[in-house]
Amino acid sequence: QKEVEQDPGPLSVPEGAIVSLNCTYSNSAFQYFMWYRQYSRKGPELLMYTYSSGNKEDGRFTAQVDKSSKYISLFIRDSQPSDSATYLCAMSRPNTDKLIFGTGTRLQVFP
Amino acid sequence: NAGVMQNPRHLVRRRGQEARLRCSPMKGHSHVYWYRQLPEEGLKFMVYLQKENIIDESGMPKERFSAEFPKEGPSILRIQQVVRGDSAAYFCASSPSLGSSTDTQYFGPGTRLTVL
Numbered sequence: 001q002k003e004v005e006q007d008p009g010p011l012s013v014p015e016g017a018i019v020s021l022n023c024t025y026s027n028s029a030f031q032y033f034m035w036y037r038q039y040s041r042k043g044p045e046l047l048m049y050t051y052s053s054g055n056k057e058d059g060r061f062t063a064q065v066d067k068s069s070k071y072i073s074l075f076i077r078d079s080q081p082s083d084s085a086t087y088l089c090a091m092s093r094p095n096t097d098k099l100i101f102g103t104g105t106r107l108q109v110f111p
Numbered sequence: 112n113a114g115v116m117q118n119p120r121h122l123v124r125r126r127g128q129e130a131r132l133r134c135s136p137m138k139g140h141s142h143v144y145w146y147r148q149l150p151e152e153g154l155k156f157m158v159y160l161q162k163e164n165i166i167d168e169s170g171m172p173k174e175r176f177s178a179e180f181p182k183e184g185p186s187i188l189r190i191q192q193v194v195r196g197d198s199a200a201y202f203c204a205s206s207p208s209l210g211s212s213t214d215t216q217y218f219g220p221g222t223r224l225t226v227l
Contacts, residue, residue, distance in 0.1 A: 008151070034215065043115075043202055043218040044154070088153060097144065097206070098167060099216060101153035 006102030019076040023089035030091040115219035136205030
């Protein structure tokens, strides 16, 4: 079983829709949670960073962490065609620097 | 304010040759990480370095792969005697100060290695 599971998609939605992206994980030691956006043939770009459980909002993006369920989510409001990319969740344990990534969910927002 | 720089962006090698991938961290960052991304897979951690020190190489294959981050110059990921299975995108990331889990990692554009 992978430490981090993420549905690869693709997820196709119309412009303006609310998008929900999710990851589950098996290791309760994870404390730091990140979402990266990766455009085709580019490097990952950090979108959101959260510590422990709770919500964090930044513009159209909201990140949620539910440690009791080992489940994290990224919501994108008013999705735009420019949001079309692969979204990677990543997490890490205290006192270690390596990030453990999900496989990524490919999102397509059509006009 | 330049971000993480990697070169070359594309590298083609024949089986048995050596591949050298270079990474210059963001200004003010002294911690470098290398990740590998195979097609249809997420990024896999390879190695974490500080200047002149390898801190964590738990993700590095035991043979043919090595990494360094010298006092001067970029970090180098070196793959000797490449095989087709080494074909992948290799990403470098850097973080600012002490490299704790609270320091976010910023990624470069990657080097796409193709082994013929």
